[in-house]
Amino acid sequence: MIGFRLALLLLLVPIAIALNVFGFVVYKAMNPPKTQSEQHGYRGTGMVLLQEPKAKAAALAENTIPGSVPYAGDEGEKAGTVYENVKVLGDVNVGEFTRLMVSMTKWVAADQGCAACHNTANFADDSLYTKVVARRMLQMVQHINSDWTKHVGETGVTCFTCHRGKLVPPHVWFSDPGPAQAGGSAQMPAGKNHPSTAAGGSALPFDPFTPFLEQEGEIRVASKTALQTGNPQSIKQAQWTYALMMNFSKSLGVNCNFCHNTRSFYSWSDSPPQRVTAWHGIRMVRELNGNYLNPLRDKLPANRLGPAAGDAPKVYCATCHNGVNKPLLGVNMVKDFPELKTKPPQHSDAR
Template identity: 50%
Template sequence: MKQLRKFLMLPVLLAGILLLTGCERPPIEAVQHGFRGTAMDLIYNPRILAEQAEKNTIPASAGLVPAEGPKAGQVYKNVKILNNLSVAQFTSFMVTMTSWVAPEQGCTYCHNAANFADDSLYTKNVARNMILMTQRVNTQWQDHVAQTGVTCYTCHRGNNIPQNVWFKDPAVQVGNGMLGNKNGQNTPVEGSGYSSLPKNTYAAYLLNDEKINVNGPTALPTGNKSSINETEATYGLMIHFSKSLGVNCTYCHNTRAVASWEESPPQRTKAWYAIRMARDINNNYMEPIQGLFPPHRLGPTGDVAKANCATCHQGAYKPLYGVSMLADYPFLTGPAKTTQKAPDAVPPAKSVAMK
């Protein structure tokens, strides 16, 4: 009888192990993020934080290079971007950018070694656009990146293509056998926390300007215009935010009034600008250069790789934990000139009371 019990316990133990593999093992720490009693706790795992800290260290820098001397555009041929830099600045930055984006391939990733002025490699033309995009983020989107800004390293981290990019999904076929239209559900992926929520909501919000809805202000049938599908897509996007920044919902929302802007932490306003910054990047800097890329660098529908929150954050609440690299590369930034403004309902971050 005892042997039979042991035999029966084995599958139970195995099932328990499989069930717990989806859980996060201890230790867990809670940090108060609002007034006491409001359940505004941020939940962290020190083990995961230690792993993230190692991934979010900045590389060594040669330091600020003198701007005096002959200009790169006067000395070198076919310099279309950063031609007003000194030769010292320009050459130093080219070496640095190579270490950020193509440490294995070196200069030949973007240049014809026999003729550096040649534009035949698509990567050179892409790099020009990416420098312009970086300058755009640092000058036009300070409501999100503040004075910290971004560089090529923020996203690339030594990879030719940032590790966290997205492509459009193939069109969902309406009618999926007996189950009907899946709407992207029940296909677990990391972006939606391996849940049953829609697996790719980026196109709706980070490329198109679709409304982020959950529920209406009044009951059906006239007030609640948000369908269950829209709600599920919104939750999928929120999980993406959470996974990308390594935080839980209380980082941007007050749990007692999730929809209220007036009672939200200032980070929610930052996220509002982040969504619009991602749209700007994807629509004005990535989509227009799709024709530059060879087929093997495009997605399943033939579209170019695009940015989402994880592209920069990579699991940290601030990319590289808020350490700015711009002091050594001032030409990647400039005077602030933000053109996008949050709606009146969104309080400025400085006016939101947080204790």
């Protein structure tokens, strides 16, 4: 009797699961998510941006800016003559220097306060790794705002653009070698066939960032001809690119046609101007990862390094954009902080 009940239970459980899954699929099919469409190309070309109202509202809520302390002006003694060990902002007057420090606390360490980066018994002390990193990040912000205007324009960035009040930005990435796998002919090529959060849960390569946003991998794979003539890129390389493009789409909350023309994805002359902006953004991210973030690896404690490769946290599109096509919805915070638009000191001791 017990055996019969057990057999019946084993039979009914998968049936119940199957019915639940079927019901969920039917419910989703009968109640598709509501979307809003915004046409930004010729009719009939598919140049339409689709957005879910709930997702749009959530993105708007996550991209509000904090209040700003009024500008303190450019008069008065310089911070470098009043305080010790000021290597980046020494030419900023004391009032504005203090205002920026207060703002940075709100932008980066809303919960921890000044002690997140400073030894409060001796503010000149460099023993905390967070202070060394913050100094380098200040230089990075100045570099972006002064040398990468082809991507950030006059809007620029501040610490808050990425950090959103947190000591570590909510969106960073680490190199991902993936799960252990068999060797030889049984090996899974190109990191595929595993659910990839980077590529929207698909089985596309799960780490498209290392080859494209740290190394200088070739992103463009679309051929101008039906055959391979003149286009040496392989299908595997195309899959890496598609994984990266899916992440771009999610990071900016847009469709592919935000940067590409559906009539001809490869054509630059037919593409919207956003494609050129994105081209510069890709190169900016590579340069930031290579020159500013990777070199900080030796300054960071083990708990701040990547769990698999032990690398430093790096940036990608989501770090700044956070789900919208213009970070912080295009609000210009930099105009209130002119010291963040100057070129950073080039001498090595500023690090």
